[in-house]
């Protein structure tokens with residue numbers, strides 16, 4: 119059972135109280151973008167064994183979106199953070215580096 | 228005149244806890260910047276209480292106010308007063324970026340009471356409902372079986388639940404099953 123702390127209301131919510139919102143930190147490409155960019159935005163997703171960043175919504179709680187950093191192999195949760203950001207906060211990146219040195223995810227490491 | 232009815236007309240079930248549908252309850256949803264003085268002033272005037280802290284609810288003799296999310300409050304009042312209170316609230320918030328809506332008829336309210344009340348609700352919700360973790364004053368939005376619900380504790384052996392009116396029959400059903408005679412778990416020792 120995955121348990122994430124919602125950074126908006128502070129509840130320790132188990133996954134049945136949450137809705138998965140897919141991969142985090144996607145950059146939107148719309149009209150005027152190239153076919154490759156648009157295809158990447160629509161279809162290309164990370165599917166890592168290890169460090170991963172996701173969007174979640176506290177759908178059966180406060181209703182807010184947030185981000186989560188976790189490990190898909192160990193199920194360790196590195197932390198949750200605001201939805202209003204385009205990249206993982208430094209504190210969470212450092213925490214991940216402490217347990218998974220050399221991690222890399224899209225543009226982040 | 229309309230014949231006003233709550234969702235289940237005070238349905239009740241007696242098992243290891245008593246389940247009651249509580250009838251018509253005035254409820255106003257207020258969304259906006261809950262830290263703004265103008266909104267605080269208007270909200271506390273409408274509820275007749277102080278502002279609730281995060282995941283808390285406060286009550287007075289004739290009203291209450293619950294923290295629903297970082298930008299949402301739920302004001303409780305007698306059903307007959309909701310129109311007047313909403314009008315005063317809307318007036319007080321004129322020109323402020325906020326929204327107040329009467330949701331009384333969109334919801335149903337239940338009471339679960341008795342020494343096993345906590346475990347009846349705990350069977351259905353992924354929430355620590357031990358008396359240490361959840362006590363009067365706490366307010367929790369969560370999932371009850373398959374639907375959304377909000378819970379607070381009136382006292383150590385009485386929980387109240389708000390759900391959408393459209394799922395009131397479902398909530399009454401799952402609560403009744405969870406409260407079937409002989410289904411005590413004894414996880415939270417009473418007293």
Ligand SMILES: [Zn+2]
Nearest residue numbers: 124127176180
């Ligand atoms: Zn939340």
